[in-house]
Amino acid sequence: MDRTERFYKIELLLRSRGSVSFAVLREELDVSPATLKRDLQYLRDRLNAPIVYDAFDNGYRFDAAATRGERHELPGMWFSENEIHALLTMHQLLAGLDDDGVLSRHLQPMLERLQGMLGADAAESRELMRRIKVIGTARRRVPSRWFELLGSALVQRRRLWLRYFKRSDRRESEREVSPQRLVHYRGTWYLDAWCHASDGLRRFALDAVREAKLLDTKAKNVPVRELEAALDAGYGIYGGGDTKVKWATLLFDADAAQWVASEEWHPQQKSRHLPDGRYELQVPYADATELTMDILRHGDSVTVAGDKALAAAIAQRLKSALSRYA
Structure with a gap:
């Protein structure tokens, strides 16, 4: 048995038998003398168990005077060693x-x-x-006051007033929103919320929040399935919203296929290995912004098939980049 189980067993033995000798405790627990001594010391010093040695009975018992008539109990939250290491x-x-x-x-x-x-x-x-290290690249840090405030509003199901900076047009706007979900994606945090100004679900980057206030008004609740259908259907952080979702077909060369075949680009992606070693990946998207960046990351190892608009957008970005190095 692990150490947590031994603690409970010691408490049970002392409570049921009154006084238990060291030898009996060792036999019941099947441990060495040194281990049993450490367990008894830990119960006394760290868990405040009023365990005393009774020389008359040659055994260990609970000190009735110390407990003042109240039965000693171990703390309610306990884990095994493996569970603690996992936590x-x-x-x-x-x-x-x-x-x-x-x-x-x-x-x-x-x-x-x-x-x-x-x-x-x-x-x-x-x-x-x-021995555990997480390396984050290109992180967009979020001020702690906004993270805690928005998280509190989410748990309490209350509305928020936001002053928000929209990067696409470089303007600030005021919004009243009902928070639905916090999302961590590619190095930053986002808030999925019902925007009462636009009367729809929107995704807000927490690092673009300029000011936030917790309101007394109860938040509008959006079912999780509706939330996922609206914001998770498309590719990346530009999930979809009111935009129709399309599918992109990407063909990766055999060398790139060794890596890409192990990646998940989207939970609903479709893929297959082609006879010539290439890898075909199909992903849904509503806004091509983020998908375009990921395709460009693979340079000349990938080709967009079938989607002329997306292929033209990729070609234009490559031409624009090339012109900077002409």
Whole structure:
């Protein structure tokens, strides 16, 4: 049994039998004397268990005077060592997405408790966290005050007033929105919300929020299926909205196929390997902006098939780029 199970077993034995000898505890737990001593010490020092040694009975028991008649109970939240290691790993992964320590600040008390629960293995947990590294590129940082405010509005189901900078026309506008979902995508955070000014679902980049206020008005609720259909149907962060979704067919050369075949460009993508070694990938898109950038990233290793408008847009971007190096 793991250490957590041993703690519960020790408590159960002391509570049911009153006084239990060291030898009996060892036999019941099937551990070494050193391990049992560490467990008893940990229960006393870290979990405030009033365990005392009774010389008259030659055994361990709960100190009735210390508990003042109340039965000692272990804390409610307990995990096995493997579960704690998994949670510590998850914490480190979250830290890689954490701007200004927003998440870490709130999770730190739980992190310290998890490390404390490992006792002698606390050093091991810290070493584990140093072995997990998340590298983010081109991150657009979000001020912590907006992240916390918008997250709070989402949980409380309340509306928000936003002063928002729209990059496409370089103008600011004021919006009243009902938050529906926070999305982390390619190095930055977005808020999916119902915009009451445009009467529809919109996606807002948190780093473009200039000002935000929490309103007392209850937020409009949009079913998750409707949210996904409206914003997740197309390619990337430009999911679709009111724009009709089209499908792009991309043909990758055999060399590029070795890498692209392992990538997910869209949850609904369709793909197949061609007899000549090439790789065909079909993805839905509504706005070609982000798809165009990803296609250009593969240079001369990819060709757009069938979609003349998209192929022409790619060709124009390549010509424009070439003209800068003429």
